Amino acid sequence: MHLVMIGGSDAGISAALRARELDPGAEVSVVVADAYPNFSICGIPYYVSGEVTHWRNLAHRTTADLEATGMSLRLDTTARRIDVPDRKLLVTGPGGHEELLAYDKLVIGTGAVPVRPPIGGLEALGPDDGVHLLHSMGDTFAVMRTLEDKTPGTAVIVGAGYIGLEMADALTTRGLHVIQMEQLPEVLPTVDPALGHLVRAQLADRGAEVLTGTTVRRITRTGGEAGQLQVEAAAADGTAVTRQADMVLVVVGVRPDTTLAASAGAALGVRSAIAVDRGMRTNLPDVYAAGDCVVTWHRLLGETYLPLGTTAHKQGRVAGENALGGDREFAGSLGTQVVKIFDQAAARTGLRDHEAAAAGYDPVTVQSEADDHKAYYPGSHRITMRFTGDRGTGQLLGVQLFGHRHAEIAKRVDIAATAIFHAMTVDGLSDLDLSYTPPLGSPWDAIQIGAQAWLRETGRWEAYGGHGSRALLSRPPRSR
Numbered sequence: 001m002h003l004v005m006i007g008g009s010d011a012g013i014s015a016a017l018r019a020r021e022l023d024p025g026a027e028v029s030v031v032v033a034d035a036y037p038n039f040s041i042c043g044i045p046y047y048v049s050g051e052v053t054h055w056r057n058l059a060h061r062t063t064a065d066l067e068a069t070g071m072s073l074r075l076d077t078t079a080r081r082i083d084v085p086d087r088k089l090l091v092t093g094p095g096g097h098e099e100l101l102a103y104d105k106l107v108i109g110t111g112a113v114p115v116r117p118p119i120g121g122l123e124a125l126g127p128d129d130g131v132h133l134l135h136s137m138g139d140t141f142a143v144m145r146t147l148e149d150k151t152p153g154t155a156v157i158v159g160a161g162y163i164g165l166e167m168a169d170a171l172t173t174r175g176l177h178v179i180q181m182e183q184l185p186e187v188l189p190t191v192d193p194a195l196g197h198l199v200r201a202q203l204a205d206r207g208a209e210v211l212t213g214t215t216v217r218r219i220t221r222t223g224g225e226a227g228q229l230q231v232e233a234a235a236a237d238g239t240a241v242t243r244q245a246d247m248v249l250v251v252v253g254v255r256p257d258t259t260l261a262a263s264a265g266a267a268l269g270v271r272s273a274i275a276v277d278r279g280m281r282t283n284l285p286d287v288y289a290a291g292d293c294v295v296t297w298h299r300l301l302g303e304t305y306l307p308l309g310t311t312a313h314k315q316g317r318v319a320g321e322n323a324l325g326g327d328r329e330f331a332g333s334l335g336t337q338v339v340k341i342f343d344q345a346a347a348r349t350g351l352r353d354h355e356a357a358a359a360g361y362d363p364v365t366v367q368s369e370a371d372d373h374k375a376y377y378p379g380s381h382r383i384t385m386r387f388t389g390d391r392g393t394g395q396l397l398g399v400q401l402f403g404h405r406h407a408e409i410a411k412r413v414d415i416a417a418t419a420i421f422h423a424m425t426v427d428g429l430s431d432l433d434l435s436y437t438p439p440l441g442s443p444w445d446a447i448q449i450g451a452q453a454w455l456r457e458t459g460r461w462e463a464y465g466g467h468g469s470r471a472l473l474s475r476p477p478r479s480r
Ligand SMILES: Cc1cc2nc3c(=O)[nH]c(=O)nc-3n(C[C@H](O)[C@H](O)[C@H](O)COP(=O)(O)OP(=O)(O)OC[C@H]3O[C@@H](n4cnc5c(N)ncnc54)[C@H](O)[C@@H]3O)c2cc1C
Pocket: 006, 007, 008, 009, 010, 011, 012, 031, 032, 033, 034, 041, 042, 043, 044, 045, 077, 078, 079, 080, 109, 110, 111, 112, 113, 134, 135, 136, 163, 257, 260, 290, 291, 292, 293, 307, 308, 309, 310, 311, 312
């Protein structure tokens, strides 16, 4: 049995590791376009900031660790064409050498590529001009060259999604003045504007200039050898906005990299990602796909596109197991995510109000605040919470949190994710037996206080009496 994985990041490597652990006799080859298999690209901002001191530290596992599992790595090798009927993969290796690899099963993990927005001048400018996209280790090295060789003083970041914000944090930490431009009305559009507003205040506190409702139209090089860049944008009311910068980072999202799969006949789905079933099977015989290149199964929405490292690891594992003949299913995503912005963190899981309404729920969203631990013990922080639940059934649909990075924002959103994953009601979350000691929590944890605020607002509080947690999923009684 020869398994071939295309892609050496979260999905491809997870698939290869799973296959090798299930069948140490399986021949597993991983084809990787660059020389950086199993690097944590999620950690790039912290290498750029200087907090991670060497790029090699970003490796989840070294090449030697990976090879020790018995997989064979083909680095600097690009997959060019899949011959589905003959089960062969055409690859170009180092030096342009072409080869046909025979496979029994193939896993496509080609991931995503950064979106290039329609900005005038962007096509002609590149890393040598101080203009960067950011996704791969190669992109990271280019950013570092600009930072080290040109010692820029000012950076414009186009986009204020989570990567744009992490990079604002990173570049400010390095001492640059950051100007962040976002075409939507508020930063971090994956959370409600009420929380985005708090994130924006944090950026402003740290000296960043934040221009929302601002669409970048053109980037031009103005300074000859000195390499100054001019960024021209339009505000929402049409007013022209112009800023000078020494470097520009364009981080406006990703799109699935499906050229190879589509040219082999793979069916595409939401956002033109590769269509897969929950076993990560494509429509092509013996071909699986996982990670940022595929449509993702969402537990509340069904099929969607939600590129995240957490999901890519899980889907890769499912693909690796099923390629060996298994019958595993991807359990589904809730889009759970968290981002650190300087000393604060913002997180979300599940659905926001408008997403829930579009999916046919009858959502109510309630905002509240609570302390992360008893306020009499030093160092407590307020957490702002937004709970979304269904008015009719009381089902918990989504939670968004904002607070200090040491206020356990990530773990508290994970409690909510666990509850939503198991289709719990809002009062069910309030009943959970969570831990407490004054320096770390409260008898009712902050996340339970958020749940109770929702119950009060929706007229359920009087009826709520600690009656034991309730899940909407019906479960068979435990057999004796
Ligand atoms: C700066 C940054 C921060 C992030 N932070 C987070 C975070 O905090 N949390 C989170 O959950 N997610 C985060 N993500 C997203 C996460 O990194 C991705 O979801 C994840 O890497 C997807 O993994 P993947 O294997 O599907 O694809 P990718 O990581 O895109 O990897 C694709 C792989 O395929 C290879 N490849 C592509 N085409 C070919 C070909 N034709 N032949 C051979 N090889 C090929 C590439 O070289 C690469 O190895 C972040 C991403 C970035 C860029």
